[in-house]
Amino acid sequence: MAHKKLKRFAEIATYPNVFQYPENIKGKWHTVFENQNPVVLELACGKGEYTIALAEKYPGQNFIGVDLKGNRLWKGATYALKKNLKNAVFLRTQIEMIAGYFDKDEVDEIWLTFPDPQLQISRAKKRLTFPRFLREYRKILKKDGVIHLKTDSPDLYNFTKEVIGWYGLNVASDIADVYAQTKIPEDLLIKTYYESLDISKSNKIFYLKFSLPENLKDDDKEFYRYLKEKYATYEKA
Ligand SMILES: C[S@@+](CC[C@H](N)C(=O)[O-])C[C@H]1O[C@@H](n2cnc3c(N)ncnc32)[C@H](O)[C@@H]1O
CATH class of the missing domain: 3.40.50.150 (Vaccinia Virus protein VP39)
Structure with missing residues (x-):
């Protein structure tokens, strides 16, 4: 695997705003964000442009970018950390498994971006x-x-x-x-x-x-x- 990719994988493993195939998170996203604000998903987020831009625009909502590829998530997650953007996090998983990470009614909106x-x-x-x-x-x-x-x-x-x-x-x-x-x-x-x-x-x-x-x-x-x-x-x- 290319050096840059490996470096990014190692970095996101330490990021507090990246959740990789997390266990027991269903129903607990409000504790991650430390508020009860609405939760919006960006599925197939890639580098997370929508997650980031919407989080900056709507501080009263929480945004979760979801993608399989850690090296792409790295981009949005790194930006969110640098900007101290507390209402944007990333979930690395397969979208096929999305219902395993959220409770009934835990999500307010979904974006499917390209x-x-x-x-x-x-x-x-x-x-x-x-x-x-x-x-x-x-x-x-x-x-x-x-x-x-x-x-x-x-x-x-x-x-x-x-x-x-x-x-x-x-x-x-x-x-x-x-x-x-x-x-x-x-x-x-x-x-x-x-x-x-x-x-x-x-x-x-x-x-x-x-x-x-x-x-x-x-x-x-x-x-x-x-x-x-x-x-x-x-x-x-
Ligand atoms: C065409 S790209 C779009 C990325 C981004 N939304 C954009 O517009 O730049 C599609 C993205 O979907 C992700 N993806 C495709 N199938 C997926 C799946 N089943 N689960 C999670 N992510 C998936 C890919 O890793 C890729 O980053």
Whole structure:
């Protein structure tokens, strides 16, 4: 492993604001932050631009950046330590396991910032807005807690709209081209590392804000069959 990566891994192991696969933390985040303020997650946070920028902007809320990759978390965590930003911490784990780290209703909001679009239909179940993930979020998110998706991928945006329609999610905002808006919502102006890479070359940033019904049906097999039929042909074309 590269020297820089090893150094970062060694550093985050000593950081008080990085929790790596912690045990027995469920229901105890208020003791980490030493307050009862709302808790907001940034899933697939990478270097944690949203976690940091929102924590600076909203000192009355707590932010937790979640990612698998310790060397990426290092960046946001180092910044938060240097700035003594007490309302931003990082959780290193797999998002598949998120419900193991939070109690029911412990989370107020979730941001999904430029998650991998997993373009092939065979990988659709790995998309962070696939219903099996939404069901995990449902376990920890307050009743009307919102989920924000910001992406440069038209495929992930359209796929998420399919999920919204199929599973009856409640849409609060749907913007197909953020920077074409005359009045851009302020929180959407925060730029992440992947936004700057413009990998999808779509020249657009898409945004969806939605909440989940109390009971999210498990219609996944049927839904996946529908996706395969509709998009496999499209993939081959
Ligand atoms: C495309 S990057 C986006 C990073 C950041 N949000 C940005 O916009 O710059 C996707 C991130 O998701 C993380 N990731 C992907 N799948 C994950 C999973 N199952 N659990 C935790 N993190 C995951 C990757 O490590 C990576 O940092």
